[in-house]
Amino acid sequence: MNSQAPLAERMRPNTLDDLVGQQHLTGKGSILRTAIEKGNIPSMILWGPPGTGKTTIANIIAHTLQMPFYQLSAISSGVKDVREIIETAKQQSKSILFIDEIHRFNKGQQDALLGAVEKGIIILIGATTENPSFEVNSALLSRCQVYVLKPLDDQGMVSLLKHALETDEVLKQYHVQLKETSALINISGGDARKLLNLLELVVTSSFQISAGFQVSPLGGDLEGAGAAITDNLVMDVAQKRIAIYDKQGEQHYDIISAFIKSMRGSDPNAAVYWLARMIEGGEDVKFIARRMLILASEDIGNANPNALLLANATFDAVNKIGYPESNLILSQCAIYLASSAKSNSATAAIGAAMTAVKEHGDLPVPLHIRNAPTRLMKDLDYGKGYQYSHSYEGNFSEQEYLPDKISGTPFYEPGANAREEELRKFLKSRWKGKYKY
Numbered sequence: 001m002n003s004q005a006p007l008a009e010r011m012r013p014n015t016l017d018d019l020v021g022q023q024h025l026t027g028k029g030s031i032l033r034t035a036i037e038k039g040n041i042p043s044m045i046l047w048g049p050p051g052t053g054k055t056t057i058a059n060i061i062a063h064t065l066q067m068p069f070y071q072l073s074a075i076s077s078g079v080k081d082v083r084e085i086i087e088t089a090k091q092q093s094k095s096i097l098f099i100d101e102i103h104r105f106n107k108g109q110q111d112a113l114l115g116a117v118e119k120g121i122i123i124l125i126g127a128t129t130e131n132p133s134f135e136v137n138s139a140l141l142s143r144c145q146v147y148v149l150k151p152l153d154d155q156g157m158v159s160l161l162k163h164a165l166e167t168d169e170v171l172k173q174y175h176v177q178l179k180e181t182s183a184l185i186n187i188s189g190g191d192a193r194k195l196l197n198l199l200e201l202v203v204t205s206s207f208q209i210s211a212g213f214q215v216s217p218l219g220g221d222l223e224g225a226g227a228a229i230t231d232n233l234v235m236d237v238a239q240k241r242i243a244i245y246d247k248q249g250e251q252h253y254d255i256i257s258a259f260i261k262s263m264r265g266s267d268p269n270a271a272v273y274w275l276a277r278m279i280e281g282g283e284d285v286k287f288i289a290r291r292m293l294i295l296a297s298e299d300i301g302n303a304n305p306n307a308l309l310l311a312n313a314t315f316d317a318v319n320k321i322g323y324p325e326s327n328l329i330l331s332q333c334a335i336y337l338a339s340s341a342k343s344n345s346a347t348a349a350i351g352a353a354m355t356a357v358k359e360h361g362d363l364p365v366p367l368h369i370r371n372a373p374t375r376l377m378k379d380l381d382y383g384k385g386y387q388y389s390h391s392y393e394g395n396f397s398e399q400e401y402l403p404d405k406i407s408g409t410p411f412y413e414p415g416a417n418a419r420e421e422e423l424r425k426f427l428k429s430r431w432k433g434k435y436k437y
Contacts, residue, residue: 005198007171008193011164012056020192021152022158032057033148036064042123043117045132045141046101048149051191052251054127057149060099061125068095074104079112086116095122100223102126103135110140117143129253134290151190157181164196174203180230183235187255202229202237252283252385259334260291264299268338275334285326291316292333303417304341309335343415352411363403396430410435 013019016026016033025032032079035041041061046054062069070085077099089095097113099105116122117140124144128135152160158181165171165178183200188195226290255277262270263408278288289311314333318326372383387397400407412436414427428437 006197007164007168008051008196010168010170011160011196012059014060015129016064019053019056019060020163022057022149023158025147025149026057029171036061041067042145043067043124043143044145044147045124045126045136046147046149047130047132049151049190050129050340051188051193052149052151053192054149055098055100058096058127060126062096062098065096065259066124068092068124069097069098071098071100074101074109079098079109082109082112086112086121089116089122094120097122098127100127102131103128103132107137112139113266114139114143131289142377143312152188152192152195154181154185157185157188157192157195160192160195160430161199164199171200171203175258176203180231180234183238184229185308187234187238189257191253191436198234199229199237202234205237206233213254256283256287256291257279260290260295261294263295263334263338264342266340266342268335271334271338275330279327279330280325285318285322285330286315288330289318289333292330292337295337299342299344299346300337300340301343301346302423303345303415303419305419307337307340313431318423321337341417341419343417343420345413346419346424347414349412354404356411360403360405363405366403368399371399394430398431408434 016036019026024030027033033043046057048054060073061067063374069088072081072085082097083093085097087096097116102110113122113124117124126132126144127320132353136144157414158178161178161184165176180303184195184198187389258275259271259278262268262274275288278283286436293308293311293315296307300339301315310333314329317329321329325363348379368383370377370382370384372378377383387399389397391397414424424437427435432437
């Protein structure tokens with residue numbers, strides 16, 4: 001391995017057993033590992049945050065299966081590059097084509113892949129940080145299995161740090177101890193690549209190496225052989241870095257996170273500042289608008305239903321107009337969302353309901369609210385006893401809508417805001433005793 005390569009590249013694993021995280025996909029008996037072990041992998045989209053192992057998994061698959069492997073970056077490649085690889089692959093048995101940032105391919109570029117994927121000329125592995133439902137066209141998506149990767153948890157990140165210090169030939173020269181890890185973990189945010197490169201930056205910027213690999217500290221908490229990496233040292237080194245916006249790199253994710261959290265925290269001043277940072281950096285206008293659209297439901301919801309309408313109108317408008325006029329529209333929406341009442345009750349409700357679905361499985365639909373389009377279904381009592389709400393006073397008749405096993409389960413709890421207090425009052429007047437609103 002090239003000692004001049006970044007630590008994250010030097011530490012890239014070659015086998016699934018060496019991969020940290022993603023046990024739901026690559027652990028013993030998992031779906032993707034089983035497919036790899038059987039040598040029968042589908043075309044796939046690996047969807048997850050940066051630094052979670054998308055490129056690594058693609059390389060491990062190619063290495064394990066000993067198949068011809070081609071790699072493109074959607075940022076710098078086009079249809080011509082895709083077609084050249086497909087022509088080469090036709091002369092071979094099966095080949096893997098890995099496309100990083102596949103969401104940056106336009107429709108025409110994605111369409112160029114369809115025939116080769118469908119005929120099995122290539123096995124496509126696409127990597128994306130964006131929701132493939134939005135960014136990968138449906139025809140290509142239908143031919144691929146989507147695997148979702150998760151950010152590394154704290155335990156996995158600590159394990160990765162220790163492994164790097166113990167095994168990397170460059171870092172071993174420094175003989176440092178990992179005394180504290182909180183700052184490394186918090187700054188990295190589940191991104192293994194960011195974590196390892198930050199570790200290397202902290203170590204190398206705090207030491208100087210003389211001839212014969214004699215190491216001496218440059219200050220801070222490092223005090224000679226056996227010196228320690230501490231949270232204070234990490235923060236000191238990290239804060240000295242110049243923050244340049246990189247829409248393909250970590251700043252992209254740090255700044256969108258700051259933007260979302262500023263709106264969630266009802267600070268319109270911070271929201272427009274981070275918005276300006278993204279605009280100046282040339283961030284994709286759809287990316288910004290989509291995040292505001294999500295926030296309108298996730299963090300505002302029924303506390304102010306108009307937020308979703310405005311965010312949706314903003315998404316439509318900026319798609320039609322683009323920069324620089326979209327600056328004004330994005331600013332208006334960001335200020336409105338930041339200044340709006342907040343509620344995550346809708347988010348909590350669907351989360352609780354999905355947990356119940358996973359816990360209880362496919363519970364039967366109560367007979368009286370089943371559809372009964374045929375005579376046989378009616379004879380089986382489908383729809384029998386259903387009370388049509390509009391036939392009753394107040395357009396309401398109390399009856400059971402949930403499966404018996406989870407009857408009375410309160411998934412939705414109205415938020416403490418004026419609009420949802422009205423909803424609480426309404427629901428309480430209807431569901432007397434069944435749900436405690």
